[in-house]
Amino acid sequence: MQLEFLGTGAGSPGKFRNVTSTALRLLDERNEVWLFDVGEGTQHQILRTTLKPRKIAKIFITHLHGDHIFGLPGLLSSRSFQGGDEPLTVYGPVGVRDFVQTALRVSGTHLSYPLKFHEITKAGTVFEDATFKVSCEPLDHRIACFGYRVEEADHPGELQADRLKALNIPSGPVYGQLKAGQTVTLPDGRTINGQDYIAAPQKGRIVTILGDTRRTPHALSLAQDADALVHESTFGKDEGKLAHNYYHSTSTQAAQVAKQAGVKQLLLTHISARYTGKLSKELQNQAQKVFKASKVVRDFDVIEIPLPKKG
Amino acid sequence: MQLEFLGTGAGSPGKFRNVTSTALRLLDERNEVWLFDVGEGTQHQILRTTLKPRKIAKIFITHLHGDHIFGLPGLLSSRSFQGGDEPLTVYGPVGVRDFVQTALRVSGTHLSYPLKFHEITKAGTVFEDATFKVSCEPLDHRIACFGYRVEEADHPGELQADRLKALNIPSGPVYGQLKAGQTVTLPDGRTINGQDYIAAPQKGRIVTILGDTRRTPHALSLAQDADALVHESTFGKDEGKLAHNYYHSTSTQAAQVAKQAGVKQLLLTHISARYTGKLSKELQNQAQKVFKASKVVRDFDVIEIPLPKKG
Ligand SMILES: [Zn+2]
Ligand SMILES: [Zn+2]
Numbered sequence: 001m002q003l004e005f006l007g008t009g010a011g012s013p014g015k016f017r018n019v020t021s022t023a024l025r026l027l028d029e030r031n032e033v034w035l036f037d038v039g040e041g042t043q044h045q046i047l048r049t050t051l052k053p054r055k056i057a058k059i060f061i062t063h064l065h066g067d068h069i070f071g072l073p074g075l076l077s078s079r080s081f082q083g084g085d086e087p088l089t090v091y092g093p094v095g096v097r098d099f100v101q102t103a104l105r106v107s108g109t110h111l112s113y114p115l116k117f118h119e120i121t122k123a124g125t126v127f128e129d130a131t132f133k134v135s136c137e138p139l140d141h142r143i144a145c146f147g148y149r150v151e152e153a154d155h156p157g158e159l160q161a162d163r164l165k166a167l168n169i170p171s172g173p174v175y176g177q178l179k180a181g182q183t184v185t186l187p188d189g190r191t192i193n194g195q196d197y198i199a200a201p202q203k204g205r206i207v208t209i210l211g212d213t214r215r216t217p218h219a220l221s222l223a224q225d226a227d228a229l230v231h232e233s234t235f236g237k238d239e240g241k242l243a244h245n246y247y248h249s250t251s252t253q254a255a256q257v258a259k260q261a262g263v264k265q266l267l268l269t270h271i272s273a274r275y276t277g278k279l280s281k282e283l284q285n286q287a288q289k290v291f292k293a294s295k296v297v298r299d300f301d302v303i304e305i306p307l308p309k310k311g
Numbered sequence: 312m313q314l315e316f317l318g319t320g321a322g323s324p325g326k327f328r329n330v331t332s333t334a335l336r337l338l339d340e341r342n343e344v345w346l347f348d349v350g351e352g353t354q355h356q357i358l359r360t361t362l363k364p365r366k367i368a369k370i371f372i373t374h375l376h377g378d379h380i381f382g383l384p385g386l387l388s389s390r391s392f393q394g395g396d397e398p399l400t401v402y403g404p405v406g407v408r409d410f411v412q413t414a415l416r417v418s419g420t421h422l423s424y425p426l427k428f429h430e431i432t433k434a435g436t437v438f439e440d441a442t443f444k445v446s447c448e449p450l451d452h453r454i455a456c457f458g459y460r461v462e463e464a465d466h467p468g469e470l471q472a473d474r475l476k477a478l479n480i481p482s483g484p485v486y487g488q489l490k491a492g493q494t495v496t497l498p499d500g501r502t503i504n505g506q507d508y509i510a511a512p513q514k515g516r517i518v519t520i521l522g523d524t525r526r527t528p529h530a531l532s533l534a535q536d537a538d539a540l541v542h543e544s545t546f547g548k549d550e551g552k553l554a555h556n557y558y559h560s561t562s563t564q565a566a567q568v569a570k571q572a573g574v575k576q577l578l579l580t581h582i583s584a585r586y587t588g589k590l591s592k593e594l595q596n597q598a599q600k601v602f603k604a605s606k607v608v609r610d611f612d613v614i615e616i617p618l619p620k621k622g
Contacts, residue, residue, distance in 0.1 A: 107375050
């Protein structure tokens, strides 16, 4: 599981940062990629990575500002052009369907795969299956905007075959029963409770990806105990007033959320073009003063989200 | 007057060619830039040129396929973001207004300048003022598609002041009357007809920019005597059948149009990703066998359109 940043800028594309898009690579977990926001030129950025458009199975849109959605019609069209035939679902605020369908209709585009829409109006679970759950909460932006919390299900503990073998229990169907947690009586009369030989479950990971937002308590609950928090940082430490007026956050505010929510790492994105080169380091330094594991990401950065250490 | 090619590829963006957009630089003539088609990422390409989005006064769309229009909402938004306040008009087939207005409405974008639409349904003049005229004719593509012919008005001949001075006519208001073509009686009794001292008018230039098309007689009339013809060349010489089936042209067909129409130079664009590097040279060679002044253009090529030599 990795986060790959395809666009880390704010507002308009710049020479160094494209407008927003973040890929959550779930290749080992699901052989899928999920995108969060699709600013214009996201498909161009993908051309420079190893990501395959046909593996993009879900797209989550935080809000409908142009720098977060104008790349959708092109990406969806190219995925079709390149022979993608697996279904794709777009999640996002009301209006995303109208935007995409109008673009496809007007351009006479017929997709080679089923395209579904799941429009969001309030907090709740937007997707859940055996291995992953995605929930959302509203943020505080000029228009409807959501943050997403992706929770991986716990990995069930593995059967400790080594310990069973040390007891001279020969492998065979009995291992399956033990792995299922059953109590088994062996031919030699011994009784073994499988649950005593199953390792502790491996906690699943949590990744929180927020859209543009002012300070809001919803950011905290979305980020609680996350392995990674992706938070906007449009402004610097001393621009709290600007951030408030434009419905954005400062580097320091983002770091406060990370700290209070007890996340493992904070990834700062949606960086204004005013903060190029050394100046973006400045934003990072400001955040690190509050929360050490803070990083201002750049386009094409890939951040590993390791499985939590077993406690 | 120059043509600057912002995207010269077909269908999907590639590593070497972006999807279609062509700028007609009229900086000396009108302090304006006109765009023909706006594929996704056109604003990103513009970032790498000296073009200023606020100088883009007119956008002509040939047809509504995604690779020709998906960059429109972003470009229009960024032009506003960068403080453009001069009006902008979009010309194109019916549907372009719906596409743009939906994108702007859904994204909550309020432009800082007046945006006008001029939807086209048939051949005719789409714009005309004292110095330029733009007309269109339908082409033969899968969906409604137009080619545009841009005609510069003739530049009136200049007063030949050197010849008047050689006659010892002192400069003064009389030069203005002579320049206006009047007959003037001088204080010394001589009578001078201004029309005898005005140089021949300078012919205006003609630039023809076609959209995607099969062979069609309309291409010929649009291109008649043009100083430059921009023509698609999606396919090579031997792929006439493919070109026909996909409503496109071959290199050779484009060259035949250029030759029959008597144009000065042929610029081949909309090159399939199958023709990279040396292979695009191959398209150019094929065209040159029919029409010498043929060139396969690349992204960021700037082609000067010189004033025709006085005959
Ligand atoms: Zn934004
Ligand atoms: Zn095309």
